Amino acid sequence: MQFGEKINGVVYRERDAVYAVVLDEEEKAAIIVQNGKGFLPGGGLRIGEKHIACLKRECIEETGYSFSSDRFIGEAQQFFKSRQGEYIMNKGYFYTGNFGEYVKKPVEEDHELVWMEIDEAEKILFHSSHVWAVKKGIKPRC
Template sequence: MDKVFGEKIGGLDYQIRKGVYAIIFNSAKDKVLAVQNSRGHYFLPGGGIENEESYQECLEREMLEETGYNVFLGSFIGNAKRYFQSTKNEPLLNDGYFYLAELLDKMQEPIEDDHFIKWINIDSVRELLVHEHHYWAVKEGLKG
């Protein structure tokens, strides 16, 4: 069964955005890697699938763009969706695919200069991560 978060408001035409996201814990599993944007919002690293990318290709590209690191893709955690409205008030449905992952070598400086890598405490994930389905995925990843 699909995990669905957020409220679907009747009469709105939701654009579906399929994305792939990494759950990366530190060795003690008390922190998770997040990306903070210039507005101060936290997200899991990852993003939308472009063209005919595989999930792995998407996550590898997004990780390089956002963090500058290569990533090892581990086990699949699950799929969860969230209805929300973007900052421009566009109705969106984020269809997220979540994987455990590990950081490998730093290859470059991040391309997206308004994104900052932050290790956030597991205890504060719920209030810091913007999307509920990202929080759900972190909780699921901790079970592994």
């Protein structure tokens, strides 16, 4: 999937990242991280880092909680311009899962973890690829 507008002639910095989609039991609310904008817990892969290892590290850094993955949702490209004016093509890999025990104080102190109804999350999430992943993370009803 591709989201955002890819502008012809613009050179984009490529960034690989992984994100967690954590839903409540009824799958009506998702955990969103807020710091002036909304996004899913997760972040950029380090060189040689595996997806799940990165996701566990990022979740602890941003939320303080351990994370265990249930399943891979999919991948999506998001084209955007950062606050600093840099053009980025973020290749996101999305996983469902759950938070476990509290491990330590989050490194990123300005990040607030909130449960948010999915309809509200759609309005708050900065990247449309994150909205797509939350909706795709909901299990089909038989």
